[in-house]
Amino acid sequence: MNDTLLWYATRGAGVVSLVLLTGVVVLGIVSVMRWQTASWPRFLTTGFHRNLALTTLIFLEIHVVTAVVDPFTALGWEAALVPFSSPYRRFWLGLGVVGIYLLLAIIVTSLLRPLFGPRIWRAVHWLAYAMWPVALIHSIGTGTDPRFVWMLVIEAICVGSVIAAVAWRVSRGAPPTAWRQLPANAAQVKKWT
Amino acid sequence: MDEVLEVDRIRCDGHGICAELLPELITLDDWGYPIVKRGSVPDHLAELARRAVDDCPVLALRLASITAITRKR
Amino acid sequence: MDLIGANAESLATHLERFGPLPALSSGELIAEVEASGLLGRGGAGFPVGRKWQTVAERSSGHAVVLANGAEGEPLSHKDRSLMAARPHLVIDGALLAAGAVGAHDIILYIGTEHLAANAAVRHALAERSKDIRGRARIVTAPPGYVSGEESAAVHFVNAGDARPTTTPPRPFDRGVAGKPTLVQNVESLALAALIARRGHGWYTDRGRRGGIGLVTVSGAVNHAGVHEIAFGSTLGDLAAAAGGLRGDSQAVLLGGYFGGWAEVDEQWGLPVDPGSMRARGLAIGCGVVHFLAADSCGVEATSRIVAYLASQSARQCGPCVFGLSAIAATMQRLATRSPQAGDLDHIIRWTEQLAGRGACHHPDGAVVLLRSAMQLFADDLAEHQRRRCLTVSRPLRVAVA
Numbered sequence: 001m002n003d004t005l006l007w008y009a010t011r012g013a014g015v016v017s018l019v020l021l022t023g024v025v026v027l028g029i030v031s032v033m034r035w036q037t038a039s040w041p042r043f044l045t046t047g048f049h050r051n052l053a054l055t056t057l058i059f060l061e062i063h064v065v066t067a068v069v070d071p072f073t074a075l076g077w078e079a080a081l082v083p084f085s086s087p088y089r090r091f092w093l094g095l096g097v098v099g100i101y102l103l104l105a106i107i108v109t110s111l112l113r114p115l116f117g118p119r120i121w122r123a124v125h126w127l128a129y130a131m132w133p134v135a136l137i138h139s140i141g142t143g144t145d146p147r148f149v150w151m152l153v154i155e156a157i158c159v160g161s162v163i164a165a166v167a168w169r170v171s172r173g174a175p176p177t178a179w180r181q182l183p184a185n186a187a188q189v190k191k192w193t
Numbered sequence: 194m195d196e197v198l199e200v201d202r203i204r205c206d207g208h209g210i211c212a213e214l215l216p217e218l219i220t221l222d223d224w225g226y227p228i229v230k231r232g233s234v235p236d237h238l239a240e241l242a243r244r245a246v247d248d249c250p251v252l253a254l255r256l257a258s259i260t261a262i263t264r265k266r
Numbered sequence: 267m268d269l270i271g272a273n274a275e276s277l278a279t280h281l282e283r284f285g286p287l288p289a290l291s292s293g294e295l296i297a298e299v300e301a302s303g304l305l306g307r308g309g310a311g312f313p314v315g316r317k318w319q320t321v322a323e324r325s326s327g328h329a330v331v332l333a334n335g336a337e338g339e340p341l342s343h344k345d346r347s348l349m350a351a352r353p354h355l356v357i358d359g360a361l362l363a364a365g366a367v368g369a370h371d372i373i374l375y376i377g378t379e380h381l382a383a384n385a386a387v388r389h390a391l392a393e394r395s396k397d398i399r400g401r402a403r404i405v406t407a408p409p410g411y412v413s414g415e416e417s418a419a420v421h422f423v424n425a426g427d428a429r430p431t432t433t434p435p436r437p438f439d440r441g442v443a444g445k446p447t448l449v450q451n452v453e454s455l456a457l458a459a460l461i462a463r464r465g466h467g468w469y470t471d472r473g474r475r476g477g478i479g480l481v482t483v484s485g486a487v488n489h490a491g492v493h494e495i496a497f498g499s500t501l502g503d504l505a506a507a508a509g510g511l512r513g514d515s516q517a518v519l520l521g522g523y524f525g526g527w528a529e530v531d532e533q534w535g536l537p538v539d540p541g542s543m544r545a546r547g548l549a550i551g552c553g554v555v556h557f558l559a560a561d562s563c564g565v566e567a568t569s570r571i572v573a574y575l576a577s578q579s580a581r582q583c584g585p586c587v588f589g590l591s592a593i594a595a596t597m598q599r600l601a602t603r604s605p606q607a608g609d610l611d612h613i614i615r616w617t618e619q620l621a622g623r624g625a626c627h628h629p630d631g632a633v634v635l636l637r638s639a640m641q642l643f644a645d646d647l648a649e650h651q652r653r654r655c656l657t658v659s660r661p662l663r664v665a666v667a
Contacts, residue, residue: 031250034208041213046248118204118252177206179587201432202583202625222619223592226584 006070013063015154018139020056021103022158024049025132029165034176053107060100092141095134102131132162196256198229198242204253211245211254218242233259267494268460269453269480271351274386277393280354287358288462292322295366299458302466303476305540307344308334308414308451309522309552314458317448321367321438324446329369332423332442333360335376335383335452336407336414339522340574341554344480345452347492349376349383352456353390359455361398362462367448372402375419379409411523411578415626416449418580429580430626451552453480472496475539479550483508485557486515497539501530504538504555514560517642521551523571524631526638527564530557549634563657564643565650568635569594569601575632585623589616590632603653610651614640 027049036042064080067073075093079086083101084094109116109124116124136158198218207225217238218230234242234256246254275283290298300315321329333356337345349356360372374391376384384406391402405423407413413428420441422428441447457478461469470476475498484490488509495504501518505511518530520543528548536542540550558567576594579586593616599605600613617636620629640647649656 042208042210043213043248046210046250113252179581182581200623202585202623203432205584207584222585222589222623223616224584224588226588226623228619228623 006066007072009066010063010070010073013059013066014139015151017056017059017063018135018158019154020052020059021132021135022161024053024056025128026161026165027052028128029169033169033172050110053103053110056103057107060103064100089142092138096138096142099131099134099138102127102134106131195233195259196239196242197233197259198245199255199257200227200229201253201255204251206251206253208250210248210250214245214248215241219245227254268478269348269352269355269456269494270492274350274353274382274389277354277390280352284355284358284460285463287361287459290362290365290462292366292368295362295462296322298461298466299366302461302469304454304457304461304469305477306451307453307457307479307552308416309339309524311540311544311549311551314450314454317438317450318363318366321369321446321448324439325368327368327370328445329364329367330371330373330442330445330447331360331364331367331369332373332375332416332419332437332447332449333452333455334414334416334419334449335374335380335387336419337377337380337552338407338409338411338414338578339524339552339554340411341482341484341519341556342522342552343482344492344553346377346380346383348453348456348480349380350386353383353386354393355456355459356387356452357390357394357398357402358459359450359452359457360402362459363448363450363455364401367446369448370401371442373423373442374402374404375407375414375423376404377409377414378406411575412580412626412628415628417626419449420447429582430628432625475537475541477539479553481538481550481553481555483555483557485519486512486559486562487557488512495538498537500535500537501533501555502535505557511557512559515557516560517558517564519554519556519558519567521549522554522631523575524627524634525549525551525554526634527558527568527642528638529642561657563601563646563655564639565597565646565655566601566658568639568643569597571635572597572632575628575635579628580626583624583629585620586629589620589623590629592616593620593632593636600647600650603650603655605651605653610647 027045031042031045031049034042035045068075068077068080073088075086075088079088079093080097083097084090086093105124106128109121113121136155140155205226209221209225209227211227212219212221215238218234220228222228242256246256296315296318299318300313302315304314305311306314306317335345335349335356337343356374360374364370364372374387376387384404388404391399391404407419407422408428410428412418412430413422415430416437417433418428418430420437421431423442437447437449439446441449457469469478472478477497478494479497480492480494481504482492483504487505490508493504493507495507515530517527518533519525520528526548536546538550543550558564572590573594576590579590581587593613596609596613600609613636617633617640621633622630624630646656
């Protein structure tokens with residue numbers, strides 16, 4: 001197999017994964033903000049959120065496998081499976097491994113949600129806010145393309161989207177479920193008679 | 194199909210995705226909380242009902258078999 | 267009187283009055299209670315024998331009995347009176363139930379505000395054998411309307427949180443400490459203790475309709491209080507037992523805050539007992555009989571009750587938190603004769619939407635009350651929507667703390 005093809009596949013799949021993950025995170029926030037219009041019901045947001053996440057797995061698989069089998073990179077399977085064990089760019093590559101494990105935890109708990117229950121699912125899902133920055137930093141640190149303009153533009157759009165979405169979420173104030181925080185019998189009305 | 198849709202009223206946060214997916218059986222009240230039509234789920238809606246159960250963000254919707262229900266009402 | 271009295275009875279007096287507790291097998295006991303047709307007195311009116319059978323089937327000797335004396339219903343005083351006067355009878359009932367369902371642990375769940383009842387039961391328990399004292403304990407129910415709900419009671423014992431939980435599982439499947447739990451009203455248990463001693467025939471022969479029970483009569487009567495009646499007594503008999511009506515009364519609240527309004531004239535000569543009341547579309551509930559004075563406005567009275575019920579929501583379910591409080595706020599506007607256009611229509615619509623959409627039956631109780639008000643006070647409600655009142659002409663202020 002053409003080594004250059006493998007190399008391009010690794011980089012290409014990596015970039016696509018980052019873009020997809022950015023979409024997943026933004027859609028997750030859009031979902032929590034309960035955003036909808038007359039022509040965009042909420043199940044579209046949740047549906048895309050799930051499908052993009054699963055699609056990301058496919059591209060991540062391509063990304064990892066092509067990186068490992070590529071004779072040029074001299075990466076063994078250990079580098080892909082054990083974080084921070086690669087001789088090449090140990091820290092930045094290790095982050096990528098960590099990122100994949102975080103993503104897998106989120107996806108597995110989501111697919112098996114009835115088994116894990118809402119509390120565990122929710123707690124693990126919050127790791128998404130760790131997973132995405134890890135993926136981004138991995139891409140910046142290990143990528144050989146960062147000095148290309150198109151790569152910088154893509155990264156800027158990804159970062160900008162997530163920052164905008166998070167800012168939007170933070171600006172909301174009280175969530176729609178705030179009424180749950182009030183204690184029971186909060187409004188004490190005198191007993192009748 | 195002899196299953197009914199049941200809502201865990203404590204878990205439900207009024208997201209309303211169930212009503213989007215299954216408007217034939219689920220409507221929302223003035224505050225966004227589901228009103229489920231009585232009776233078992235018709236066969237042609239079974240697939241959508243399962244999807245609605247899966248898509249509920251807080252797992253408040255479930256399909257229960259009629260024979261297992263012991264209602265005090 | 268079997269169930270009420272002036273002071274708490276000592277164990278000796280109790281045994282003198284009622285005789286010893288019979289030694290019946292579980293099967294015999296359940297058969298007696300079932301044959302008596304005893305219905306639960308907590309409000310739901312479920313057949314007691316069948317409930318014991320259900321728990322017995324699921325028990326493997328480790329079931330739990332929870333004697334429910336929380337009595338969160340403000341208009342009801344019977345449970346606290348019963349516990350204050352006949353604590354040993356209640357304990358007997360709990361012991362019999364424990365034997366019938368195969369339970370070791372007994373919990374006596376008593377409302378924190380019922381001081382005399384708490385003291386009496388504590389004292390009575392101290393008089394009992396070491397074995398019984400080891401099995402039974404008093405748990406103080408927090409104040410509030412819903413703390414007496416059966417899943418709330420179990421939740422409080424398990425986790426200190428007196429809010430209802432989602433069912434299934436019901437307490438008879440998984441309750442206190444995950445074990446099958448019999449949650450039974452204290453009056454039901456006391457009656458079971460009498461039936462066990464005297465046979466089911468004693469219960470079915472009393473009164474014209476079989477059975478006796480406690481009612482709390484209040485409102486426009488001369489001597490409000492708890493009365494022991496034989497079922498089949500009429501509403502007029504009840505009023506007489508409470509010293510007669512004070513003035514005129516047209517509407518009576520039957521069953522409690524989750525009961526319904528009925529017309530006094532219509533019900534005056536009709537029997538008060540679970541069966542025939544149900545046939546007339548009413549419910550004896552927890553035995554509340556509250557006469558509304560003729561110069562009091564039914565809309566205002568209903569509005570106050572609904573406001574109270576809304577404030578007592580456990581605040582766990584959207585339809586109850588938002589729906590019931592919207593109904594309460596709108597009812598208040600209507601009661602004070604300052605409604606907005608469409609208020610009455612809103613109340614009617616929201617009431618129908620509310621039914622069956624809470625984790626517990628709290629919103630359903632409000633629905634039953636509101637439906638009965640819409641029927642009995644239909645004219646009054648329509649007048650209030652037109653900013654007038656059929657009963658009173660002065661401006662009203664509904665008390666809200």
